[in-house]
Amino acid sequence: MGYEFEFADVVAQWPLFLRGAWLTIQLSALAIVFGLVIGTLTAIGRRSTSRWLSRLCGIYVESVRNTPLLVQIFVVYFGFAGLGWRVPAFVAAVAALVINLGAYTSEIVRAGMDAIDKGQIEAAECLALTRAQIYWHVVLVPAFEKVYPALASQFVLLMLASSITSQIGAEELTAVASRVQSETYRSFEAYLMVALLYLLLSYLARAGFWGVGLLVFKRRRKLGTLA
Numbered sequence: 095m096g097y098e099f100e101f102a103d104v105v106a107q108w109p110l111f112l113r114g115a116w117l118t119i120q121l122s123a124l125a126i127v128f129g130l131v132i133g134t135l136t137a138i139g140r141r142s143t144s145r146w147l148s149r150l151c152g153i154y155v156e157s158v159r160n161t162p163l164l165v166q167i168f169v170v171y172f173g174f175a176g177l178g179w180r181v182p183a184f185v186a187a188v189a190a191l192v193i194n195l196g197a198y199t200s201e202i203v204r205a206g207m208d209a210i211d212k213g214q215i216e217a218a219e220c221l222a223l224t225r226a227q228i229y230w231h232v233v234l235v236p237a238f239e240k241v242y243p244a245l246a247s248q249f250v251l252l253m254l255a256s257s258i259t260s261q262i263g264a265e266e267l268t269a270v271a272s273r274v275q276s277e278t279y280r281s282f283e284a285y286l287m288v289a290l291l292y293l294l295l296s297y298l299a300r301a302g303f304w305g306v307g308l309l310v311f312k313r314r315r316k317l318g319t320l321a
Contacts, residue, residue, distance in 0.1 A: 103278040104287055107270075114270030115291055121184070121266060122253040122299075125191035129252070130245075132192060133199025134234070140204055151200070158197035164258050166190050171262045187259035187266075195252050202244050206237030239311045246303035250296055257292075267291055 139151035158166065170193070171186040181189075210233050218228045238245070260269035267288050275284035 100280060101283050104274060104280050104283040107274045110270050110274060111291060114265060114267040118256055118266040121187055121191060121256045124188045125195050125252055126249050128192045129195030129199055132196030134203050136196060136200035137204040137207060141207060155197045155200050158194055163194050163255055164261060166194055167259060167262055183263040186262060187264045191252060191256060198248055202241050202248060203237060206241035207233055209240055210236055242307055242311060250299050253295060253299055254292060
């Protein structure tokens with residue numbers, strides 16, 4: 095083939111890669127926090143006895159899960175701009191990722207809530223616990239414990255999917271790679287560097303979620319089922 099690998103020019107751009115990695119972490123962290131909140135509220139709404147609320151939450155979930163993330167990002171970024179509300183690329187990226195993650199998280203959390211035995215709820219009612227106490231201690235916390243591995247995997251996938259936000263000018267890792275390769279003409283080396291950084295971030299994220307599981311879910315720690 096005759097291709098000679100040359101990483102010197104690419105490695106010399108390490109400050110740009112670090113800046114892109116930091117922005118990727120920021121995007122992911124904000125999306126995870128707010129997406130989890132929205133997903134939990136949506137899961138509660140879908141299980142509500144109110145038919146209109148349940149249907150509204152269902153429409154949101156199915157609309158997001160059946161459309162591409164890239165289209166959702168374009169709708170938020172260019173759609174709001176068309177309405178006269180021009181928002182920065184970072185804000186639009188976070189909003190789109192939150193909307194997307196909220197829908198997927200909702201289904202995961204709802205599955206955990208549906209897995210709670212009704213007998214446990216009846217037992218809690220016999221103990222005269224308030225509705226809020228029952229929902230928190232008997233439904234939500236055990237539900238999160240059951241689906242925590244699935245949630246952690248979804249969060250890591252969200253971090254990797256944040257690369258799509260480069261399409262609207264968010265200067266995360268993928269956008270940095272595109273910029274570096276256009277300046278150094280070393281496309282393979284630039285994208286290989288980014289692939290390794292994403293791999294490192296993924297392992298660090300998984301280790302972090304595992305650590306959180308150790309702190310939050312004591313029963314899972316004893317059973318050794320945090321993975």
